[in-house]
Every structure is written in structure tokens, then in C-alpha cells.
Amino acid sequence: MAFKRIKSLLVGTFSIFTLILSTPVLAQNHDNNNETEAAQEKEVKLDPAEIILEHIQDAHEWHFFSFGDFHASIPLPVILYSPTNGLTLFSSSRFHHGHEAYNGYKLEHGKIVAEDGSKVYDFSLTKNVVQMFLALILLVFLLTGIAKKYKSGQGVTSAPKGWQSLLEPVITFIRDEAAKPNLGHKWQKYLPYLLTVFFFILINTLFGLLPGSANVTGNIAFTIVLGIISFFVILFSTNSHFWGHIFWPPGVPFLIKLILIPIEFASFFIKPAALIIRLFANMVAGHIIILSFVTLIFIFGSMATVAGWSVSPLSVAFAVFIYLIELLVAFIQAYIFTVLTAVFIGQAFEGGHNDTDGHADAVII
Amino acid sequence: MELLLPALGLLFWTLVAFAIVFFILKKYAWSAILKGLNDREQNIADSIATADKVRQEMAQLKSENEALLATAREERAAMLKEAKETKDRIIGQAKDEAKLQAAKIVADAHASIEQQKMAAMTDLKNQVGNLVVEVSEKVLRKELSNKPEYESYIRQLTQEVKLN
Numbered sequence: 001m002a003f004k005r006i007k008s009l010l011v012g013t014f015s016i017f018t019l020i021l022s023t024p025v026l027a028q029n030h031d032n033n034n035e036t037e038a039a040q041e042k043e044v045k046l047d048p049a050e051i052i053l054e055h056i057q058d059a060h061e062w063h064f065f066s067f068g069d070f071h072a073s074i075p076l077p078v079i080l081y082s083p084t085n086g087l088t089l090f091s092s093s094r095f096h097h098g099h100e101a102y103n104g105y106k107l108e109h110g111k112i113v114a115e116d117g118s119k120v121y122d123f124s125l126t127k128n129v130v131q132m133f134l135a136l137i138l139l140v141f142l143l144t145g146i147a148k149k150y151k152s153g154q155g156v157t158s159a160p161k162g163w164q165s166l167l168e169p170v171i172t173f174i175r176d177e178a179a180k181p182n183l184g185h186k187w188q189k190y191l192p193y194l195l196t197v198f199f200f201i202l203i204n205t206l207f208g209l210l211p212g213s214a215n216v217t218g219n220i221a222f223t224i225v226l227g228i229i230s231f232f233v234i235l236f237s238t239n240s241h242f243w244g245h246i247f248w249p250p251g252v253p254f255l256i257k258l259i260l261i262p263i264e265f266a267s268f269f270i271k272p273a274a275l276i277i278r279l280f281a282n283m284v285a286g287h288i289i290i291l292s293f294v295t296l297i298f299i300f301g302s303m304a305t306v307a308g309w310s311v312s313p314l315s316v317a318f319a320v321f322i323y324l325i326e327l328l329v330a331f332i333q334a335y336i337f338t339v340l341t342a343v344f345i346g347q348a349f350e351g352g353h354n355d356t357d358g359h360a361d362a363v364i365i
Numbered sequence: 366m367e368l369l370l371p372a373l374g375l376l377f378w379t380l381v382a383f384a385i386v387f388f389i390l391k392k393y394a395w396s397a398i399l400k401g402l403n404d405r406e407q408n409i410a411d412s413i414a415t416a417d418k419v420r421q422e423m424a425q426l427k428s429e430n431e432a433l434l435a436t437a438r439e440e441r442a443a444m445l446k447e448a449k450e451t452k453d454r455i456i457g458q459a460k461d462e463a464k465l466q467a468a469k470i471v472a473d474a475h476a477s478i479e480q481q482k483m484a485a486m487t488d489l490k491n492q493v494g495n496l497v498v499e500v501s502e503k504v505l506r507k508e509l510s511n512k513p514e515y516e517s518y519i520r521q522l523t524q525e526v527k528l529n
Binding site: 129136192284 | 370371372373374375376377378379382387390393395396398399401404405407408
């Protein structure tokens with residue numbers, strides 16, 4: 001089958017792309033040297049951009065607050081692999097908040113680099129990773145718990161109770177609104193994946209809204225993984241009809257075909273990329289807005305203490321408002337990611353039997 | 366800019382976490398939950414269908430009952446009518462019979478009266494004959510000597526005399 005070969009080829013190219021993409025991460029580390037020192041010099045000066053960015057980024061320790069020299073933080077395990085030194089495991093407290101080097105590694109602007117400049121692969125259990133694990137343990141615990149209840153007959157022959165009542169409408173909503181309308185007769189096959197994606201995003205976003213928590217869904221690495229998984233699921237759902245439409249769009253003149261083919265082919269990659277960026281941007285934007293409103297107090301406070309106090313009620317009111325919107329957005333974004341994945345999967349295998357559906361859909365990115 | 370560069374560690378752990386969570390949930394949660402929900406929906410749909418069926422059966426039974434009642438009522442009316450007819454017929458018959466019987470009794474009585482009257486007449490005729498003979502004998506004894514000749518003559522005379 002020709003289209004299967006194309007499929008494998010696409011998988012290969014995409015894997016290479018992602019690998020290339022990941023290398024600048026490590027290259028970037030060296031450039032931040034000077035900036036960190038500069039930042040440390042003017043520590044007393046308030047830099048809102050830095051504060052906000054620090055809050056939405058990943059870290060090797062779970063930092064809650066600092067009071068003078070006292071740092072309330074939980075050190076997290078650091079796992080490093082370097083081709084020269086092999087695997088290394090130690091606590092992030094060894095770095096003393098980035099002031100000291102340990103074992104030939106040092107912390108620079110939140111990134112771990114080797115002192116001799118060699119390559120280091122950082123597999124540390126960072127703040128995001130730890131929080132994600134906690135959230136997922138809770139999720140698995142909750143869902144297997146209610147699964148047991150369903151097995152015992154509660155909710156099947158009697159009325160659902162407790163967490164069942166809370167999660168059941170969400171599960172049926174994903175089933176009836178995302179899976180069934182978009183996936184035709186194959187919806188049962190994809191439903192576990194769609195539900196997992198939805199709850200995976202939802203629980204991590206909700207955890208990310210807790211004060212002092214990490215911004216997991218607002219991290220590009222997290223969304224890239226989900227996007228790539230979606231990409232592969234879409235890729236393995238495609239049929240020859242789908243590829244026929246991409247590489248030889250029917251019913252258009254030859255010259256337009258030449259224009260359409262690259263666009264169609266690009267759209268295949270743009271779809272998951274849009275999923276990645278949408279989720280990431282929404283979550284980052286929400287966190288930035290909340291943090292901005294809170295930081296506003298300190299910006300005014302640095303001008304005059306009175307100004308800081310007087311602006312605080314307004315700031316808090318706006319922050320609370322955005323916070324409530326973020327709660328809504330947590331559900332909406334999880335749903336959008338799920339439903340669009342379902343739509344893309346549906347597009348990938350539909351049209352084999354009835355051709356009319358394939359042309360009617362608008363371009364959804 | 367740093368915000369847009371994915372960290373290798375988080376990429377790796379997210380992938381691992383997603384894979385594990387997906388397989389755990391698929392095996393231990395989704396199958397049971399979805400099956401439970403499906404069963405319940407099936408159950409509810411079945412119950413509604415059964416209730417519908419029962420309702421239809423009830424309606425059918427009711428109409429059947431009504432039909433039965435109607436036929437029973439008709440039967441009763443017919444039976445009453447028949448009974449009335451029978452009664453009328455029996456009464457008529459009885460009346461006819463009674464009339465017949467009475468007529469017969471009256472006829473018998475007439476016959477008997479007639480018979481007794483005839484007997485009484487005959488008796489009377491005989492006694493009157495005897496009386497006449499005795500009287501005539503007493504009268505004639507003195508006058509007549511030929512007694513048997515007179516006697517037969519008188520009997521002839523009485524035979525000729527028809528009362529009525």
C-alpha cells in the first residue's frame with residue numbers, strides 16, 4: 001500500500017523535526033550567563049516582567065515565597081544525563097538556589113548546565129513534573145474509584161453518587177458532543193483516548209490555578225506532547241481517500257492543484273501545531289493577566305506605598321474576575337482540544353464511503 | 366523567548382505520564398465507566414419500552430374487558446327476553462289446559478247428570494208404572510179378571526209415555 005509508506009515517511013520526518021527543535025533548548029543555556037548576574041545586581045529594583053515570567057515558568061525547586069533571606073521552598077530531585085558523566089541524581093537544594101555549583105553542574109537562570117560546557121540532558125523532576133504527577137495520581141485515583149462503583153452496580157441499577165454525579169455528565173458530554181458526532185461509527189474506538197486527553201488537560205489546568213502551583217498546561221513542552229500524540233493518532237487514522245485529497249485534490253484545475261497540494265499538506269501539520277499553540281497561549285495568557293493584576297499593586301507600591309494600598313482592591317477585584325474566567329477557560333480549552341482532535345481524526349478517515357461529507361467542512365485550525 | 370522552548374525533561378515526563386495514565390485509565394476506568402453508563406442507558410430505554418408495552422397491553426385488556434361486558438350484557442338481555450317468552454308461553458299453555466280441563470269436567474258433569482236423570486226417569490217411569498198398575502189393579506181387581514192382559518197393556522202404555 002502506497003499510502004502506508006507515505007505514512008511511515010511522515011512519521012519519520014516529523015520525528016526528525018521534533019529532535020531538531022529540541023536542540024536549541026540546550027544551546028540557549030549559555031547565553032543567559034550575563035543576564036543572570038545583571039539581574040542579581042539590581043535585585044532591589046522591581047522588574048514586573050521577570051517576576052511574571054518566573055512565575056509561569058518551570059523550576060527545579062518548588063518556591064512558595066521569600067522573606068528577606070528566608071526562602072520557603074521544597075527542593076526537588078534533579079536527574080541529569082550527560083554522555084561523559086552518565087546518569088546523575090541529586091537534590092536541587094545542592095545548588096542553594098543557584099548560588100553554588102554541585103558535581104560539575106550549575107544552575108543558570110533556571111537551567112542546569114555543565115560547568116565545562118558539555119551537553120547535559122535534564123530529566124529532572126521539576127515543579128511542573130511533580131505537580132503533574134500529583135494531579136494525575138489524583139485523577140487515576142478518582143476515576144478508578146468511580147469505575148469500581150460502576151462495576152459494583154451503583155450508577156447502573158441505582159442512582160450515581162458523589163464523584164460519579166460530578167464526572168458522569170462530563171464523560172457523557174465528551175461522548176455525545178465530541179466523539180459521536182465527529183467519529184461516525186468508530187467513536188467507541190477513540191473514546192478512551194479523547195476522555196483521557198480531556199481529563200489530562202482539565203486536571204492539570206485546574207491544579208495550575210491553585211495558588212503557589214506550577215503552570216503545567218501553560219508550558220509549551222506539555223502541550224507539544226499532547227499535540228504530537230494527537231498528530232500520531234490522526235496520522236494512524238488516515239485512509240487512502242484522505243491522502244488522495246491532499247496530494248491530488250479532485251475537481252480543481254491543474255494549476256490550482258499545484259497551489260493546493262502544498263497548502264493541504266501543510267495543513268496536516270498545522271492542525272496539531274494549532275492545538276499545541278492554542279492551549280499553551282490560552283493558559284499562559286490567563287496566568288500572565290492574573291499575575292499582572294497582582295503585580296500592579298507592587299508596581300504602584302514601588303512608586304508610593306499609599307498608591308500600592310489604594311490600587312490593591314481594584315487589582316484584586318480584577319484578578320478574581322480573571323480567575324473565575326480562567327476556571328471557565330480550563331473547561332473550555334480542555335473541551336476544545338478534545339473536540340478538535342476528534343474532528344481531525346474524523347476528517348482523516350471519513351469520505352471513504354460517502355464523499356459528500358468531505359467537502360462540506362470548513363477549514364478548522 | 367525561553368517560554369516557547371520546550372524543556373526536554375518535561376517533554377519526556379509528560380509523554381511517560383500520559384502513556385501510563387492512558388493505559389491505566391483505559392484498562393481500569395473507562396471500560397467500566399462507559400460500560401456502566403451504557404448499561405444504565407440501555408436499562409432505562411428497556412424499562413421505558415417495557416412500560417409502553419405494558420400500557421398497550423393494559424389498554425388492550427381493557428378494550429377486551431369492555432367487549433366481554435358488552436356481550437355479557439347482550440346475553441343477559443336475550444336470556445331475560447327468552448325467560449319472559451317462556452313464562453308467557455307456559456302461562457298460556459296452562460290457561461289453555463285449564464280451560465280444556467274445565468270444559469271436560471263440565472261436559473262430564475253434564476253427561477253424568479244426564480245419565481242420572483235418565484236413570485231417575487227410568488226408575489220414576491217404573492215406579493209410576495208400578496204405581497199405576499197397583500192402582501189400576503186395585504181399581505180393576507174388582508172389575509177385571511184378566512190381569513196379565515192389562516198388565517202388558519199398561520207396560521205398552523208406559524213405554525209409549527216419554528217424559529221430556
